[in-house]
Amino acid sequence: MSYQIVDCNHLGPERLTSAMNAAFSDYVVPLSMTVEAFRDFQKQRGFSDRHSFVALEGEEIAAFWFSGSPSPAYDNRAYTLSVGTCPKHRRKGLSRQLLEAVIEVQRSDAASGLQLEVVSTNAKAIKAYEAFGFVSTRKLRVCKLKTTGLIASNPGGVEFTTLNVDELPEDETGYFDTVPTPQNSRSALIGLAETTQIIGAWHGDDLVGWGAVFRDGAVAQIGVRKDRRRSGVGQAILFQLAERAGTEQLTFVNIDESATGINAFLNQAGAEDILQQFEMHLTL
Known part of the structure; x- marks a missing residue:
């Protein structure tokens, strides 16, 4: 499979919503987000289409890394809203490729780093983020x-x-x-x-x-x-x-x-x- 890494400048909320739902379709409680809810999600968490990237296989969104812009309120770190890969595209290194694209544009905007949250029982995700260089800073309830x-x-x-x-x-x-x-x-x-x-x-x-x-x-x-x-x-x-x-x-x-x-x-x-x-x- 051949993938193209692009930012979200020309991708509307309908396609991004479908990608999120597909990426989390095999969870114990599958995600079923509406486009309206996704728009709220973007507004609430500071989504930036310039700082967010997807991996495309043809016209299909195979994986995504949604990010905000650097925030002075968080020592100029940028917030990662969500990261996901559709089940059939997993274990192909797409998250790392997306992160590299995110880091490049964040550095160009003088970001000091990235931050995100991950469920404490999701050992696989924690291990992946640690491999990318993330470190745990606090526990959240x-x-x-x-x-x-x-x-x-x-x-x-x-x-x-x-x-x-x-x-x-x-x-x-x-x-x-x-x-x-x-x-x-x-x-x-x-x-x-x-x-x-x-x-x-x-x-x-x-x-x-x-x-x-x-x-x-x-x-x-x-x-x-x-x-x-x-x-x-x-x-x-x-x-x-x-x-x-x-x-x-x-x-x-x-x-x-x-x-x-x-x-x-x-x-x-x-x-x-x-x-x-x-x-x-x-x-x-």
């Missing part, structure tokens, strides 16, 4: 929380409003203990602004916390100002998010396991683990 068990609360003097993303503080360090992964970042909220609910918790004119939830019930962010923690603000924000989402459960994707505060908060609320991921970095 994915969990779910039933909304039916949440109790309404209203800490004294705190009021809740709907916020736009541009109303959030530029400096988030007083609210977060660790940096959110790219799909939960400020850029993700901007990309999905039309369908993302952001709730602000106010004490007078002071923003003491906020929460953001995507339309599928995935909570992107919960931030409570450090001097207002353990006062019921987080619990109240969580209830507000559940009300706005209108889903039977909330999901929390890629919570840094070293962030003891948010993990203790989620455990107390009744969160159940789904899986664990590793964040991995490649230095260029």
